[in-house]
Amino acid sequence: MKLDERHLVQLAAVVQAGGVTEGAAMLGLTQPALSRTLSMLEKRLGEPLFLKGRRPLQPTPLGRALADHGQAMLVASRKASTLVERFRQGRTGVVRVGGTPFFMDALISGMIAEFQNGSPDVRIDQSYGYLPDLREALNADRIDLAICPIDILDEGSGMHFKEILPGRNVVACRATHPLLLKRKLDARELLDYPWIAPPPGSPLLADLRSLALSLGATEIKIRYAGGSLTSAVNYMKASDALTVLPHSVVFAFRNEKAITALPVNIPHPERALGLLRRTDDLRAPAVEAFSAHVGRSFENLRHLIKRHEQAIVWGM
Amino acid sequence: MKLDERHLVQLAAVVQAGGVTEGAAMLGLTQPALSRTLSMLEKRLGEPLFLKGRRPLQPTPLGRALADHGQAMLVASRKASTLVERFRQGRTGVVRVGGTPFFMDALISGMIAEFQNGSPDVRIDQSYGYLPDLREALNADRIDLAICPIDILDEGSGMHFKEILPGRNVVACRATHPLLLKRKLDARELLDYPWIAPPPGSPLLADLRSLALSLGATEIKIRYAGGSLTSAVNYMKASDALTVLPHSVVFAFRNEKAITALPVNIPHPERALGLLRRTDDLRAPAVEAFSAHVGRSFENLRHLIKRHEQAIVWGM
DNA sequence: AATTAATATAACAATCTGCTATGAAATTGG
DNA sequence: CCAATTTCATAGCAGATTGTTATATTAATT
Numbered sequence: 001m002k003l004d005e006r007h008l009v010q011l012a013a014v015v016q017a018g019g020v021t022e023g024a025a026m027l028g029l030t031q032p033a034l035s036r037t038l039s040m041l042e043k044r045l046g047e048p049l050f051l052k053g054r055r056p057l058q059p060t061p062l063g064r065a066l067a068d069h070g071q072a073m074l075v076a077s078r079k080a081s082t083l084v085e086r087f088r089q090g091r092t093g094v095v096r097v098g099g100t101p102f103f104m105d106a107l108i109s110g111m112i113a114e115f116q117n118g119s120p121d122v123r124i125d126q127s128y129g130y131l132p133d134l135r136e137a138l139n140a141d142r143i144d145l146a147i148c149p150i151d152i153l154d155e156g157s158g159m160h161f162k163e164i165l166p167g168r169n170v171v172a173c174r175a176t177h178p179l180l181l182k183r184k185l186d187a188r189e190l191l192d193y194p195w196i197a198p199p200p201g202s203p204l205l206a207d208l209r210s211l212a213l214s215l216g217a218t219e220i221k222i223r224y225a226g227g228s229l230t231s232a233v234n235y236m237k238a239s240d241a242l243t244v245l246p247h248s249v250v251f252a253f254r255n256e257k258a259i260t261a262l263p264v265n266i267p268h269p270e271r272a273l274g275l276l277r278r279t280d281d282l283r284a285p286a287v288e289a290f291s292a293h294v295g296r297s298f299e300n301l302r303h304l305i306k307r308h309e310q311a312i313v314w315g316m
Numbered sequence: 317m318k319l320d321e322r323h324l325v326q327l328a329a330v331v332q333a334g335g336v337t338e339g340a341a342m343l344g345l346t347q348p349a350l351s352r353t354l355s356m357l358e359k360r361l362g363e364p365l366f367l368k369g370r371r372p373l374q375p376t377p378l379g380r381a382l383a384d385h386g387q388a389m390l391v392a393s394r395k396a397s398t399l400v401e402r403f404r405q406g407r408t409g410v411v412r413v414g415g416t417p418f419f420m421d422a423l424i425s426g427m428i429a430e431f432q433n434g435s436p437d438v439r440i441d442q443s444y445g446y447l448p449d450l451r452e453a454l455n456a457d458r459i460d461l462a463i464c465p466i467d468i469l470d471e472g473s474g475m476h477f478k479e480i481l482p483g484r485n486v487v488a489c490r491a492t493h494p495l496l497l498k499r500k501l502d503a504r505e506l507l508d509y510p511w512i513a514p515p516p517g518s519p520l521l522a523d524l525r526s527l528a529l530s531l532g533a534t535e536i537k538i539r540y541a542g543g544s545l546t547s548a549v550n551y552m553k554a555s556d557a558l559t560v561l562p563h564s565v566v567f568a569f570r571n572e573k574a575i576t577a578l579p580v581n582i583p584h585p586e587r588a589l590g591l592l593r594r595t596d597d598l599r600a601p602a603v604e605a606f607s608a609h610v611g612r613s614f615e616n617l618r619h620l621i622k623r624h625e626q627a628i629v630w631g632m
Numbered sequence: 633a634a635t636t637a638a639t640a641t642a643a644c645a646a647t648c649t650g651c652t653a654t655g656a657a658a659t660t661g662g
Numbered sequence: 663c664c665a666a667t668t669t670c671a672t673a674g675c676a677g678a679t680t681g682t683t684a685t686a687t688t689a690a691t692t
Contacts, residue, residue, distance in 0.1 A: 001400045005321035005393050006649095020670060033650055035671055040648095045400060047600070051457065057670085061410045062403050062600070069396040073389045077321050080385040084317045084361060087378050094377045141367065284363070284378070320679095336639060349681055351640055356679095373639085 001045070003066075005073055010037045011049065012070030015059050090289030092121040097290070098137050099147035101128045101199060103273060105229040106249040107301070108147055108294065115293045122286045130201040135159065138278050144287045146276040147294065149203050149246075149269075160279045162291075164298040165248055167271035169207050170261035172245040174236050179262055187264050191217050196232050196243035197225035203271060208244045211266050233259055246273070251305055273298075317361070319382075321389055326353045327365065328386030331375050406605030408437040413606070414453050415463035417444045417515065419589060421545040422565040423617070424463055424610070431609040438602045446517040451475070454594050460603045462592040463610065465519050465562075465585075476595045478607075480614040481564055483587035485523050486577035488561040490552050495578055503580050507533050512548050512559035513541035519587060524560045527582050549575055562589070567621055589614075 014023035014034060024031045042049050049063035059067060086092040099108055104126060112124050127143060134146035138159065150161055171190060179185060179193070191212075198204035212220045224235050232243060237258050250261045275291055330339035330350060340347045358365050365379030375383060402408040415424055420442060428440050443459060450462035454475065466477055487506060495501060495509070507528075514520035528536045540551050545565070551557060553574050566577045591607055 001397050001404075003393060003396050003400065004648095005325055005389055008393070008396055009321055021668090029649095030651065031670075032652085032672080036649090039671075047400075047403065060600075062400075065399055065403075065408075066396055069392040069399070072392040073321055076385040076388040076392070077319060077324070080319050080324055080382055081317050083381055083385070084319065084363075084378075087363065087381075088317075088361075092381075284376075322680095337637090345680095346682065347639075348641080348683085352680090355640075 003041075007037050007041050008066060008070030009074045009077065010034055010070070011041065011063065012067045012074050014038065014057070015064060015067035016071065019057050086121065088285055090122070090285035090287075091119050093284055093286030094123045094125060095145065095284075095287050095290045096125040096127070096143040097145045097147060098127045098129050098134045098143040100130055100149065100202065102202070102204070102229045102246065102249050103147060103149075104128060106252040107297075110252075111294055111297045112290075114297065115290055119286070119289065122290065124290070130203070134276065138276065144277070144284065145291060147273070148276065149271045149273050150276065151269075151271050158279055160277050161274050162277075162295070163272040163274040164295055165273040165302065167269045167273065168247040169204070169211075169244050169266060169268060170247045170250055171211075171242050171264060171266060172236065172250050172259050173240070173242050173262055174238075175257055175260045177240060177242075177260075177262070180260070185262065185264055187266075188215055190242060190262070190264070191215060191220060194221045194223035194239070194241045196227070196235060196241050197222045198232075198244065199226060199228075203269065204244050204246070207269055211244060214267055248273070248301060248305070251301075251308070254308070319357075323353055323357050324382060324386030325390045325393065326350055326386070327357065327379065328383045328390050330354065330373070331380060331383035332387065335373050402437065404601055406438070406601035406603075407435050409600055409602030410439045410441060411461065411600075411603050411606045412441040412443070412459040413461045413463060414443040414445050414450045414459040416446055416465065416518065418518070418520070418545045418562065418565050419463060419465075420444060422568040423613075426568075427610055427613045428606075430613065431606055435602070435605065438606065440606070446519070450592065454592065460593070460600065461607060463589070464592065465587045465589050466592065467585075467587050474595055476593050477590050478593075478611070479588040479590040480611055481589040481618065483585045483589065484563040485520070485527075485560050485582055485584060486563045486566055487527075487558050487580060487582060488552065488566050488575050489556070489558050489578055490554075491573055491576050493556060493558075493576075493578070496576070501578065501580055503582075504531055506558060506578070506580070507531060507536060510537045510539035510555070510557045512543070512551055512557050513538045514548075514560065515542060515544075519585065520560050520562070523585055526585075527560060530583055564589070564617060564621070567617075567624070570624070 010023070010027065010029075013027050014020055017023040017026050020034050020038070021031045024034045027034070038049060045062075047062050048060050049066070051058045051060060083092065097108070097112075109126070112126070116122065116124070125143075127137070129137060129146075129148075131146075131148055131150060134143070134148055137143045138146055147164075149167055152163075173179065173193075179189060182189075195208070198208060208220070212218075223239075223241060224232070227235065229249070232245075233253065235241060236243065242262070244266070245261075247261065250259060253259050275294065277287075277291070326339070326343065326345075329343050330336055333339040333342050336350050336354070337347045340350045343350070354365060361378075363378050364376050365382065367374045367376060399408065413424070413428075425442070428442070432438065432440070441459075443453070445453060445462075445464075447462075447464055447466060450459070450464055453459045454462055463480075465483060468479075489495065489509075495505060498505075511524070514524060524536070539555075539557055540548070543551065548559060548561075549569065552559065558578070560582070561577075563577065566575060569575050591610065593603075593607070
C-alpha cells in the first residue's frame with residue numbers, strides 16, 4: 001500500500017491541531033481540501049482514521065500511528081524549507097576557496113573567521129595554489145573561488161576577475177632591522193643583507209628577481225627558501241634577512257610590531273589581487289555572500305592602509 | 317519556500333540510486349517523470365541540484381542536503397506503508413477487551429499471551445466487568461470486545477454475540493477434600509461445608525443461590541467473599557471450602573492438581589460464554605484476529621475437556 | 633568517429649488539488 | 663429541549679500536476 005506523502009502530512013496536521021479546520025489553517029489550506037483528503041485516505045485504506053460522530057475529533061489508533069509518520073515528514077519538510085531559505089541567503093552551504101598561500105594566511109583566514117561569525121553554517125574549504133593551479137581547479141569545479149594576484153592584462157578565457165587590491169610590494173624586515181636606522185636609505189644597500197626567497201611558483205619570486213635586476217645585481221644572497229608565511233616571518237624576526245612581500249601582508253602584521261616595511265620604493269608589478277571565478281558558474285549564494293564579504297573586507301583594508309599611512313606621515 | 321514532499325522523496329531516490337533511471341525504477345516510475353520533477357525543482361529553487369554535464373550524476377551540496385530530508389520522508393513513508401499492511405492483517409493495533417474476572421484470569425490471559433506470540437505488535441488492553449458494564453463499555457466504545465457469559469435468550473440490542481463455550485458449572489474444592497473420598501456423594505452433604513461466594517455482580521453468585529435452593533437449603537455458610545479468582549483458589553487450597561465455578565475455569569487449573577470439581581451434577585445455567593461486539597463496529601482487523609484466536613482456543617479447549625473426561629471415565 | 637547509455641523534452645490524457653458555496657451534524661447555551 | 667453556533671462533509675469547477683509514450687540531446691565508451 002503506497003501512501004501519498006502529502007496525505008500523511010495533512011493527516012498529521014489535523015491530528016496535531018485537533019481538528020480539520022485548525023489543521024487546515026496550520027497548513028494554509030481550506031477546510032474542505034483537508035476534509036476531502038481525509039475521506040479519500042479512509043476510503044483507500046478501508047479503515048477509519050477518526051472516530052465518527054465525536055467532536056473533539058479523535059483519531060483511531062491507526063490514524064494516530066499514521067499521523068506520527070506524517071509528523072516525521074512534516075518535520076523533514078520544514079527542515080528542507082528552512083534549508084532552502086538559508087541556502088538562498090547564502091547562510092548555509094559550502095564555499096571552496098583557493099588562493100595564494102601568503103594572502104590566504106595573512107588576510108583571508110581572518111576574513112573567513114569574521115564571515116563565519118555571521119554565517120556559522122557556511123563551511124569554508126580552503127586550498128592553496130598559484131594562478132595556473134587555481135585556474136585549473138576552477139575549471140574542474142574543484143573550487144568555487146580563487147583569490148590571487150593576476151596580471152592585469154590577463155583576462156578572458158571563461159573567467160571573471162574582480163580586483164580587490166592593487167598590487168604593491170614592499171621589502172619586509174624585522175622591526176629592529178639596522179637599515180631602519182639609516183637617515184637616508186640607498187636601495188643598493190639591500191643587497192648587503194641575506195634574503196628569503198618566496199615559494200617557488202609565487203609571483204613574488206618573479207618580483208624579487210626583477211627587484212634585484214633593478215638594483216643592478218646579477219645575484220642576491222638567498223639564504224632561506226620554501227617556507228610558508230609564518231616560517232618566513234619567524235625567520236625574519238630572528239635575523240636581518242629581507243624579503244619581498246605584498247604591502248597588505250606586511251600591514252596585516254602591524255599589530256605584532258615584529259616586522260615592517262623598509263621605506264624604499266620598489267617597482268610595483270602590473271598585477272592586482274582579486275577574486276577569480278568561472279563566468280558560467282551559477283554562483284551559489286554562499287559563494288556570493290563570501291565573495292562580497294571578502295570584497296568589503298579588502299575595501300576596509302584599503303581605507304585602513306590609507307589612514308595608517310597618513311598617520312605615519314603626520315607622525316614623521 | 318514550501319516544497320512538495322513528493323518531490324523531495326523523488327530527489328532522494330535519484331541521489332540514493334545514483335541516477336535518474338535507476339531512481340525511477342526504485343520508485344516504480346518512468347525515467348521522464350523523475351527527470352521532469354528534478355527540472356521543476358531546480359527551476360523553482362533557482363538553484364541546481366546536480367552538477368550539469370557530469371555523468372555519473374552528482375548532486376550539489378544543496379541537492380544532497382535536500383535529498384537527506386527526502387530520505388527521511390521516504391523512510392517514514394515506507395514505515396507508514398508497512399504499518400497499514402500489518403494493520404490490515406491484524407498484526408498491529410490495539411484490542412480493548414473486557415470480560416468477567418474469572419474467565420479473564422483463568423483462561424483469556426493465557427490466550428492473550430499465545431496470541432501475542434504470533435502478533436507481538438498488537439497491544440491488548442484488558443479490563444474487568446460484568447454484563448451490564450461490558451455492554452455499556454461497548455456502546456461507549458471504551459472496549460472493542462467483551463468476553464462474558466450471557467443468558468441465551470438475551471440477544472439483539474445492537475450487539476452481536478458468538479457463543480464459544482456452553483455454560484456448565486461445577487462445585488470446586490481442593491484436591492484433598494474429604495468429600496472426594498466418599499463412595500457415593502449425596503449432594504446435600506455439600507451444605508455441611510463452608511462456601512466461598514463469587515464476587516457480587518457475577519452470574520456465579522446467582523448460580524450459587526439457585527444451587528442452594530435446589531438442595532433445599534434456606535441458607536448456606538458463606539465464609540469468604542469478594543476475592544479474585546486467585547484468592548478464591550488459594551483459600552480453597554488451604555481449607556475445606558467449596559464454591560461454584562465454571563467447569564472450564566476449574567479445568568484450567570488441572571495441571572496444578574490443587575483444586576478439582578466434585579463429582580456431583582448441579583443445575584447448569586441457561587447461559588453460555590461468548591464474544592460480544594457491537595454490530596455496527598467496523599471491526600479493526602486486530603480485533604478480528606484476536607476474536608478468531610479466542611474462538612479457536614476455546615474450540616481446542618472443548619476438545620481437550622472432552623478427551624480429558626473420556627480419559628477419566630476409562631480410568632475409573 | 634561511431635556506438636551506447638543516460639538524461640532531457642514534448643505532447644497528451646487522467647488525476648489531483650485547491651477553491652467557493654452549501655448542506656449536515658454535533659456541541660453549546662439558554 | 664430547542665435554537666444558535668461551530669465544525670465537518672459534500673458538490674462542482676478551474677487549474678495544476680502526474681503519469682505515460684515517443685523522440686531528441688548529451689555524455690561516455692570503443
